[in-house]
Amino acid sequence: MKTLFAGIALFGTFALASAQTITFDKTTFDYGDIKPSSDGTRFFTVTNTGDKPLILSNVKPSCGCTTPEFSQDPIMPGKSAKIKVGYNTALNGPFNKMIEVFSNDPANSRSVIYIKGNVDANAPEAVVAPAAPANTKSAKKAAKKMAKVAAKK
Template identity: 85%
Template sequence: MKKLIAGIALFGTFALASAQTITFDKTTFDYGDVKPNSEGTRFFTVTNTGDKPLVLSNVKASCGCTTPEFSTDPIMPGKSAKIKVGYNTGINGPFNKMIEVFSNDPANSRTVIYIKGNVDANAPEVAAAPAVAPAAPAAPANAKAARKAARHAKKVAAAK
C-alpha cells in the first residue's frame, strides 16, 4: 500500500513538473500621452516556457473600448506569439484597462495584463508607432495612411 501511495505521489510530481507555462514580455503596456484618434494598437508577446504546447483559449477586455485579438493555434515549447490589443484613442483622458488571458497553463490559467496611458490633444506628435508589429502584408487601412502621409510630405516639400 505504501508503494502504491508513493508511486501516485511520484507520478503527480512528474505531471506537474512537465507542463505548458505562459510568460509575457511585459504585463503592462504604457502608451504614455497620445493624441486623440492616434494609432491605438499595441502588442504583447506571449512565450511558452514549458515543455508542452500552450493554448490561449480566450482573451477578454474589461470594456468595449479595448479590443484584443489572438490566435488559438498552439504555441509550441520555446516559441512565442503576439496578442494584439487595440484601444479607442477617440476617448479623451487617462485610461487604465485590464485584459484577461485564459490558457491551459495549469498554474496560471487566468493571467491579467494591462494597458494604460492618457489621450490628450496637447500630447507631442509621435513620428513612429512605439509598437512592433509582426511582419504582415500591408492592409488597406495602412495603404490609405501611407498615401495620406505621402501627400502631406509632397505639400511640405512644395511649400519650401
C-alpha cells in the same frame, strides 16, 4: 507496499512538473501621452515556457473601447505568439484598462494584462525610430542613398 506509494507519488510529481506555462514579455503597456485618433494598436508577446502546448482560449477586455486579437493555435514549448490590443484613441482623457487572458496553463488559467495612457490633444507628436536595416545589399544601398540625401540638406 511502501515502494508502490513512493512510485505513485514520484509519478504524480513529474506529471505536475510537466505542463504548459504562460509568460508575458510585459504585463502593462504604457502608451504615455498620445494624440486623439492616433494609432492605438500595441502588442503583448506570450511565450510558452513549459513543455506542453499552450492554448489561449479567450482574451477578454474590460470594456468595448479595447479590442484584443489573438490566435487559438497552440503555442509550442519555447515558442511565442502575439496578442494584438487596440484602444479607441478617439476617447480623450486618461485610461487604464484590464485585459483577461484565459489559457490551459494549470497554474495561471486566468492571467491579467493592462494598457494605460492618456489621450491628450496637446501631446507631442510621436517620433517613430526607423527599424535597423538588415545586413543585405539592398539595405546598404538604401542607407547610402539616405545618407546622400541627408548630406545635401
